[in-house]
Amino acid sequence: MAKPPKNAISPTREEDYPEWYQQVIKAAELAENSPDVRGCMVIRPWGYAIWENMQRVLDRMFKDTGHVNAYFPLFIPLSFIEREAAHVEGFAKECAVVTHHRLEPGPDGKLIPAGPLEEPYIVRPTSETIIGASYARWVQSYRDLPILINQWANVVRWEMRTRLFLRTAEFLWQEGHTAHATRDEAIHETRQMLDVYADFAENYMAMPVIKGEKTEGERFPGAVQTYAIEAMMQDRKALQAGTSHFLGQNFSRVQEIKFQDQNGQEEYCWTTSWGVSTRLVGGLIMTHSDDDGLIIPPRLAPKHVVILPIYRSDEERSQVIPYCESLKRELEAQSFSDGKVEVMLDDRDLRGGEKAWQHIKKGVPLRAEVGPKDIAKNAVFLGRRDTGQKQGIGRDEFVATVSSLLTEMQDGLFRRAKSLRDDNTRDIDNLDEFKAYFTPQDAERPEIHGGFANCYFVETPEVDELLKKLKVTIRCVPVGQEEAAGTCVFTGQPTTQRGVFAKAY
């Protein structure tokens, strides 16, 4: 009857990490590839609930830093995108274009597009240009500044190869767009939002990140500076989890976003943009989950506790269910993080084992099994998702400590993720070591290897070529590093620039 101990997810992370990732998403019912629309995903209720929690927390953080929400059109006139040269270069190859506004029956009875548009629209891949057009109309005087607006939206980028949450043709995100009177103020805004993202990643997602600046080659098309937070996944690859761009006056010049300053001088605004997307859900999955499926940090979990009633007869049921319901109410009266403890009572007609496994795979932090034996002792049998630990605990003690237990789990997940990153980060100062670090033992079936490498470097075409060959990228130059002189690992040239290198998603 008892099955041999087995992991819920197959393959394991060690066996095949990319496939494991797919299977975790499937087993946790987070999302699926749309069978009808190429490259797009269906986000299922459990996955969407995680995104909603992310939204709720971030939205409050944005408002606490003075931002307001607004909404701009899904479509952008083709000519808007053309205005900023680097911007065109970056996005032209992956745009969905709307050319008609009507369907008519064709000769074979099938519908064909009709009513061609005078100027085609593109579906926004990002909204700098369409939002900038509004800003140009709204701003006249320095008194109109700053504009601090965020938009929650979907965007479309016609990607060749997609992966659930990490890169999909359509995805959900927020994009902040701000306009300022001075360069310093805009730079401050850019850095402030980078800090907000890092705060969110570390304190809510329990995902340690490195804040850094992107090199020229990795910059947002049209930006003067791009900052990002970079996280390490369990396969030791890097994930860019959020970006904050200082756009200088590049966009304001081509869009005529200008104002009169105190001296009556006409000036162009300094603008910024910043965003995080549903990719964060992918980051959350790959940071914490194990070979039994998803693990959700409690502060973002849609449900913190699932109560699993156990009974054999109607008679037992009539005893167990009321006990569970009152336990649920008591737990829900407890506060956790910035809300209450979220509890679900799972009274579905399924076998106990199967039911328990479903919640394990979905990453619910705590499972409380309650049967007649527990009730006799006024206790529950508690399982922790993060450590796998299970033990009986008195009901009153459980209720009294649930909040601190969740906090302990949240902190533990962060520490575990940080150890993984720290253990797989090293300073490298010679090229042979660099190559060895990033070269798999078995090229046919690459194993988990490498990690983050901190190296002095200069950016040259030859260096880019070598990195490309190794499939390694410069993730960022961390902010707040103390300046020191070193030697470029690749060219031997003296430099003070020190960056984080890694394979990346």
Added chain:
RNA sequence: CGGGGCGUGGCGCAGUCUGGCUAGCGCACCUGCUUUGGGAGCAGGGGGUCGCAGGUUCGAAUCCUGUCGCCCCGACCA
């Protein structure tokens, strides 16, 4: 865009080379009984016309032609 592969119940597949009874199997699903504290067992049951179109044939999932879609590798991917 170049190379390779695949379309058969919800999912995963066999059958195709060598056309032939009513198109099978596993999982999932439904019902009943026995079970139930880490993924249950037995019995019964529902569901597919074989991607699509045309052709060859007494007969096509199977052969031929065309077409559509998807996947993998490469290229590409702020």
